[in-house]
Amino acid sequence: MPPTKTDFSPEKELLQDVDSDRFDSPDRDLSQAGYDSDDIMSDRSEDCGMRGQIYTNKFLNLKKIKCFGFDMDYTLCEYISPEYDQLGFDLTKSSLVKRMGYNTRVMDLQYNPRFPVRGMWFDKEFGNLLKVDQFGKILDCIHGFRKVRGEELRSLYPHKIQRKDDNRVFVMNTLFNLAETHILASIIHLFDMCDAFKQTENGWIDTENNNREISYRQLFEDVRNTIDYIHVESMELKRVTVKDLARYVKKDDRLPALLTQLKKGGRKTLLLTNSDWWYTNIIMSYLLSDYSNKGEWLEYFDLTVVDGRKPKFFTKECELKEVDLETSEVGPIRPDDLNTKKRVFSGGDHGTITKMLGVDEPEILYCGDHLYGDVIKCRKECEWRTLLVVPELDHEVNVSMESETLIQELHKLENILSKDAQQFVQLRETLMSCVSKLDKGYGQSGSLFRAGSRLTYFGSQMLIWADVYTGSVINLCNYSIDHVFRPPLMLLPHETPAQGSLQSQISIDAQ
Known part of the structure; x- marks a missing residue:
C-alpha cells in the first residue's frame, strides 16, 4: 500500500532521496547531473586511468576483423544527457495529457536525471520497477519513488523472485527507456500521493477526470503507446532534435578520424541502423560532414543500411530494398552493381548483408548500444562479433x-x-x-x-x-x-x- 497521502509536490518528492553529500551546494542544478553531463564529470579527475578503455569478456583479435559495423543511435550518434532524456520525458507527459486525456496534474511532473537507471523491469501487474539478477531474484523494488522492502515485498513476490514473463514484465533495455522509466514512476507516485486519485486493487480512479479508471497495466500501455507515437508515428522527438542538433547530439571530431583510420587499414565499414533515411541522413551529415553537404558522409561507409528492424534483422529473412536518394522513397533494388558507392539500402537480414560485404560472419565486429537487439540476438543467431557501447x-x-x-x-x-x-x-x-x-x-x-x-x-x-564493451565507440581510436x-x-x-x-x-x- 502507498504511504499516507499528503500535499503533493512532485519536485520535492522526487528529490527527497538524493544523497546530499554528493550535491553539497544548495544552489546546484540537479538537472545537469546526468550520466554524460560535463558538469558532473568536471568535479572528477580527468585522468582517472580507466577512461577510454575497452573491456574484454571474450578473446577478440582485431587483426581477423575485416569489417567494422556500427549502429547509429547512441553508438555513432551520442545523445547528450540529461538534455535528450529531459526532451523525451517532456514530450511524453505532454502527449499523455493532450492526446491520451490524462489528468493535467501530469504536466507538473519534473525530470530528475539521478532517478532512472537502465535495465530495470516494469511489472505491469503491481506497477513496480524491479532490479533483478539473471535468475529473477529481486535485488531492488520501487513503487513510484518508494522502496518496497521486507514483508510487503515478500507478499507481492514469494521468495523475492519474478521470472521474465513477457506478458507481465517489460525490460527497460535501452537509453531511450530512461524517460519511460521516469515517467512511469512519476505518474505512479503522483497518483498514489494525491487525494484526487482513489486507490483500487490494481490502480486508481481519477475523481477529477470523469472517474476514469486506470490500472497499472493500462498506464504502461498508454505510456508505451505514447513513446511509440513521439518516436515513430509523429516523429516529434526526431523533429525537435534536428532543429537543435548542437543541444541534443554530441559532435566529436575523432569520429571521422576513426572511420578514416579503419578504411586506411584495409577494413570495410558498415552502417546498420533501425532509423529511417531522412533522420539518418541529417544526423550523419551533422556528425561527419559540413551540414550543407548532405550525402558526403556516405563515403565513410562501404555499405549503408537503414530501417534495419533489429532484432528481426538477425532472426528472420527480410526483403532488401533500396532508398532513392533523390526522392527518399524506398523501392526495389536497382539492377546495378551492389558495391557502387553512395547507395543506401533498406531492411534486409544479416545473411544478405554479410554476403554483400564479401566477408565471413566471424570477420564482422558489430558495435551497438542495445544489449538485446544489437548484441544478444546477434550472438545467438549469427557469428558476428560484438562491441557493446554503454554510455553510462x-x-x-x-x-x-x-x-x-x-x-x-x-x-x-x-x-x-x-x-x-x-x-x-x-x-x-x-x-x-x-x-x-x-x-x-x-x-x-x-x-x-x-x-x-x-x-x-x-x-x-x-x-x-x-x-567487448566500452563507454563510447570513439574509444576504438x-x-x-x-x-x-x-x-x-x-x-x-x-x-x-x-x-x-x-x-x-x-x-x-x-x-
Missing part, C-alpha cells in the same frame, strides 16, 4: 573509484558472513547501510551493473553475450587496428586461493 560506463567507473572504501568494507562484511552466517543478525544493519550508501553513489536507483555486490540482469547478460583483446582469467570457485590465504590477504578485523 564512465560515470559507473568514476563512482566505483570514489566508493573504493565502501566496496572494500562491503567485501569484508560479506567475507565474514561467508565464514560465520550466525553473525548476520548482528551485522545486518551495517551491511544494509553499506549497500545503501554504495548504491546511492550511482544514483537514486543504484548502479546499472550491480545492487551492492550482486550482479544485475543487465550486468550478467552483458558479461555472457558481449565480446585508443587501440591499434590489429589489437588483441584478452579477457582476464576467470577462476572457478574451486580454483580460487584457500580461504585462509584470502583471509590473510584482506586482513579482516572482525571486531
Whole structure:
C-alpha cells in the first residue's frame, strides 16, 4: 500500500532521496547531473586511468576483423544527457495529457536525471520497477519513488523472485527507456500521493477526470503507446532534435578520424541502423560532414543500411530494398552493381548483408548500444562479433573509484558472513547501510551493473553475450587496428586461493 497521502509536490518528492553529500551546494542544478553531463564529470579527475578503455569478456583479435559495423543511435550518434532524456520525458507527459486525456496534474511532473537507471523491469501487474539478477531474484523494488522492502515485498513476490514473463514484465533495455522509466514512476507516485486519485486493487480512479479508471497495466500501455507515437508515428522527438542538433547530439571530431583510420587499414565499414533515411541522413551529415553537404558522409561507409528492424534483422529473412536518394522513397533494388558507392539500402537480414560485404560472419565486429537487439540476438543467431557501447560506463567507473572504501568494507562484511552466517543478525544493519550508501553513489536507483555486490540482469547478460564493451565507440581510436583483446582469467570457485590465504590477504578485523 502507498504511504499516507499528503500535499503533493512532485519536485520535492522526487528529490527527497538524493544523497546530499554528493550535491553539497544548495544552489546546484540537479538537472545537469546526468550520466554524460560535463558538469558532473568536471568535479572528477580527468585522468582517472580507466577512461577510454575497452573491456574484454571474450578473446577478440582485431587483426581477423575485416569489417567494422556500427549502429547509429547512441553508438555513432551520442545523445547528450540529461538534455535528450529531459526532451523525451517532456514530450511524453505532454502527449499523455493532450492526446491520451490524462489528468493535467501530469504536466507538473519534473525530470530528475539521478532517478532512472537502465535495465530495470516494469511489472505491469503491481506497477513496480524491479532490479533483478539473471535468475529473477529481486535485488531492488520501487513503487513510484518508494522502496518496497521486507514483508510487503515478500507478499507481492514469494521468495523475492519474478521470472521474465513477457506478458507481465517489460525490460527497460535501452537509453531511450530512461524517460519511460521516469515517467512511469512519476505518474505512479503522483497518483498514489494525491487525494484526487482513489486507490483500487490494481490502480486508481481519477475523481477529477470523469472517474476514469486506470490500472497499472493500462498506464504502461498508454505510456508505451505514447513513446511509440513521439518516436515513430509523429516523429516529434526526431523533429525537435534536428532543429537543435548542437543541444541534443554530441559532435566529436575523432569520429571521422576513426572511420578514416579503419578504411586506411584495409577494413570495410558498415552502417546498420533501425532509423529511417531522412533522420539518418541529417544526423550523419551533422556528425561527419559540413551540414550543407548532405550525402558526403556516405563515403565513410562501404555499405549503408537503414530501417534495419533489429532484432528481426538477425532472426528472420527480410526483403532488401533500396532508398532513392533523390526522392527518399524506398523501392526495389536497382539492377546495378551492389558495391557502387553512395547507395543506401533498406531492411534486409544479416545473411544478405554479410554476403554483400564479401566477408565471413566471424570477420564482422558489430558495435551497438542495445544489449538485446544489437548484441544478444546477434550472438545467438549469427557469428558476428560484438562491441557493446554503454554510455553510462564512465560515470559507473568514476563512482566505483570514489566508493573504493565502501566496496572494500562491503567485501569484508560479506567475507565474514561467508565464514560465520550466525553473525548476520548482528551485522545486518551495517551491511544494509553499506549497500545503501554504495548504491546511492550511482544514483537514486543504484548502479546499472550491480545492487551492492550482486550482479544485475543487465550486468550478467552483458558479461555472457558481449565480446567487448566500452563507454563510447570513439574509444576504438585508443587501440591499434590489429589489437588483441584478452579477457582476464576467470577462476572457478574451486580454483580460487584457500580461504585462509584470502583471509590473510584482506586482513579482516572482525571486531
